[in-house]
Amino acid sequence: MIPNQFRIQLQNRFGNWFPVVPEADKNILESILTYCNIQRLRIISWLLILINLTLIFIQLAYIGKIDQPRILEIAPYIMTLRMVLLVSSVAFLFVTRLPFPDAIKRFHHFYESGYIILNLITYAILYSLIHSVGPGIASSYLMAVLVSATFLYLKWSKSILIYGFSWIVFSVMVWRFQPDWILAFSAIINGSVVTILALVMSQIIYVNRVKEFLNLQTIELQKEELAASNDLLEKLSYLDALTNIPNRRFLDEFLHREWRLAVREHGLQLSLIMVDIDQFKQLNDTFGHQNGDDILVNIATTLSRTVKRPGDLFARYGGEEFAAILPKTDLIGARRIAEQMLQAVERLDINHPFSSNGRLTISIGLACIKPNDKELPETLIEAADKALYQAKKAGGNRVCCG
Structure with a gap:
């Protein structure tokens, strides 16, 4: 042996x-x-x-x-x-x-x-x-x-x-x-x-x-390992897999939470910025999905830097749309951030052959409201979405308020 x-x-x-x-x-x-x-x-x-x-x-x-x-x-x-x-x-x-x-x-x-x-x-x-x-x-x-x-x-x-x-x-x-x-x-x-x-x-x-x-x-x-795994899974469930920013699910929960808070505080204003990339579908279909994904990541990173306050949220709303929720912000303050978004995208100087000026641009719809218990958070989304539709209809590369 x-x-x-x-x-x-x-x-x-x-x-x-x-x-x-x-x-x-x-x-x-x-x-x-x-x-x-x-x-x-x-x-x-x-x-x-x-x-x-x-x-x-x-x-x-x-x-x-x-x-x-x-x-x-x-x-x-x-x-x-x-x-x-x-x-x-x-x-x-x-x-x-x-x-x-x-x-x-x-x-x-x-x-x-x-x-x-x-x-x-x-x-x-x-x-x-x-x-x-x-x-x-x-x-x-x-x-x-x-x-x-x-x-x-x-x-x-x-x-x-x-x-x-x-x-x-x-x-x-x-x-x-x-x-x-x-x-x-x-x-x-x-x-x-x-x-x-x-x-x-x-x-x-x-x-x-x-x-x-x-x-x-x-x-x-x-x-501890299970808790860490659960925390990671929960975190991943709230992140957009492509852009690594909060996703629609997190945005909806955040909006409802801030809406309830504003109702309790009586009179607090809540602003919502909706962003859409102009003529993104043509760009995506022409140059491929990988190029489109790269643009989405670039736009997400750039726009998230304009939303600087700790209490604000910038998230991917879906497809080529993004959204920013700005608690305790009036229409003037929200429009200032929206203009900064337009300028940030212009500075990227991304080529877009289907755009009127040959450069990638975005359209922004903006809405501001004082939440109350007689309305739902969807009211704010509808107002911002209508404003975004007006900006797109007017040719894009602009901010419209709802």
Whole structure:
């Protein structure tokens, strides 16, 4: 078997145990998991405070009634360890008040791991002292390890560090305080089994959480791509494919929106400029559609530059016709822009053998109205269209007002 195949087999077999997180998401994931761990450890801290306060009061209340020398000997140490758990829990609650995952800093990772290790080591010493008096089936240390493994999200390296170090302290302390080597050996075996179980359980829980995160990231990425695609499609649906300016659909929606706005504002004027290229059909039929398309693009680009205000709109109306909607513009202001359109096309100096002056020209129909709720926007279009018809009928290359 060649090494490459062996590597692929290992990846297929153990890949689920060690999911790969993209570099861009590693810091985000680590912050989220640390935040979740801290919030869960805060819950545990409150429980530890309540439990240890109760046990301390019980020990203080009954210590005078105990006559076993060994218990009396270790009682101060047990009291000290419970005080350590109590103080460390209060301190942890004080330094880990985090409103949201973005508040996670580097030192919070230290608080998280340090608090877990401190608790496990304290319980290891506590259990070792209690175990020296008499063996018990259930132990505080083993329970602490299992709770930590099932309640927290710890990656493989951190699990080995925390549970491995705690197991070493546990084994040394049990062997130190338990005089009966058989009981000590039995306790170490139990601790070893629970430690291995904790490592496996911790990794399973961590992997599931990472997979959930990656799935959510994938879904969010797909949503962003879909939204971007929808935005692009919507944008394209409002653009004329040839001239790359707004199309008739967008113009109609824009006109209706500005009409409603003018009605609400009472008295605002709305102007519409309709533009048609003179004798365009003859030019298109003679020199070909490609030449005609080039002219349409050239005219669209030129005329759109004359409509400069951000609130105005210049669009392709259809065929060789264009339109400009000028909100809050009176007839004088609209005519000024229309004259600028005529001059801009003249400066292009495009050859047109069928024109009276041999140059490409345009005809412009102009209308201005004060919108009201008794009329429709089509009223403005009809007025501008009639004015355009008058300009065409008069020979073109002129502006007529409706």
